[in-house]
Amino acid sequence: MDQIQSVPKELVAARAGHALSTLQTSRHTALVRATHWITALSFLALLLSGIEILISHPRFYWGENGNVLTPALFQLPIPSSRPLVATGYGYVLPDQNGWSRYLHFQAAWFAALAGLVYVTSGFLSGHFRKNLLLHGEDFSWRALGASIASHLRFERPRGTEAWSYNPLQRLSYLFVIFALFPLIIWTGLAMSPAFTSAFPSSVTLLDGRQSARTLHFFVAVALLLFFMVHVGMVFIAGFRVRMRAMITGRTDGSREDA
Numbered sequence: 001m002d003q004i005q006s007v008p009k010e011l012v013a014a015r016a017g018h019a020l021s022t023l024q025t026s027r028h029t030a031l032v033r034a035t036h037w038i039t040a041l042s043f044l045a046l047l048l049s050g051i052e053i054l055i056s057h058p059r060f061y062w063g064e065n066g067n068v069l070t071p072a073l074f075q076l077p078i079p080s081s082r083p084l085v086a087t088g089y090g091y092v093l094p095d096q097n098g099w100s101r102y103l104h105f106q107a108a109w110f111a112a113l114a115g116l117v118y119v120t121s122g123f124l125s126g127h128f129r130k131n132l133l134l135h136g137e138d139f140s141w142r143a144l145g146a147s148i149a150s151h152l153r154f155e156r157p158r159g160t161e162a163w164s165y166n167p168l169q170r171l172s173y174l175f176v177i178f179a180l181f182p183l184i185i186w187t188g189l190a191m192s193p194a195f196t197s198a199f200p201s202s203v204t205l206l207d208g209r210q211s212a213r214t215l216h217f218f219v220a221v222a223l224l225l226f227f228m229v230h231v232g233m234v235f236i237a238g239f240r241v242r243m244r245a246m247i248t249g250r251t252d253g254s255r256e257d258a
Contacts, residue, residue, distance in 0.1 A: 064208030
């Protein structure tokens with residue numbers, strides 16, 4: 001007992017600080033969190049306003065022109081807010097086309113600017129190269145198949161896997177960021193007469209304004225499916241911890257499964 005020496009308070013504090021730092025680790029930077037929430041809110045506004053715009057004319061065409069007097073490529077089985085659009089229903093919905101178009105346009109600018117900031121930062125900081133590009137064993141059909149099987153079984157990630165991107169997530173994020181997101185912007189701008197008058201090739205490459213509208217719809221559906229799966233996986237992986245990480249930027253390692 002006489003040989004036991006007291007531990008200096010400074011050493012105890014240092015060890016405590018180190019222990020706390022191992023439990024609380026940085027997950028997302030402030031810029032990533034800000035662009036994430038701006039994009040999420042903008043997407044919800046775009047979804048709501050886009051549905052209202054769609055209801056005004058739930059018919060889709062291919063080519064440059066399309067109206068109620070021309071054959072439709074396909075038509076959604078929903079009522080319209082315009083009495084001249086034949087839908088087979090004996091009533092029309094309230095016309096909300098005015099405010100929905102205004103909101104759609106404004107929300108699109110917020111989403112595009114947030115996306116531009118995120119992509120620029122991702123390249124400059126090396127985020128895409130370090131966290132999203134597939135490397136080594138991840139770049140294989142076996143790793144991708146295992147990741148798909150894990151998602152289909154709704155398995156909850158554990159340990160370090162819970163805070164890293166698996167091959168399926170990386171491919172999904174890359175596809176959304178560099179394919180779907182640019183395509184939704186391109187097809188949206190191709191429906192604007194002011195934009196196409198300045199850049200006519202933006203619509204001619206898509207085979208017309210109505211073709212751009214049809215493609216815009218399918219890309220929006222793909223983004224909606226990604227959004228639904230993304231939110232579902234957040235719940236499976238741990239809603240409180242994931243939300244805390246995306247709001248505060250840090251995660252409590254001692255409550256990883258919370």
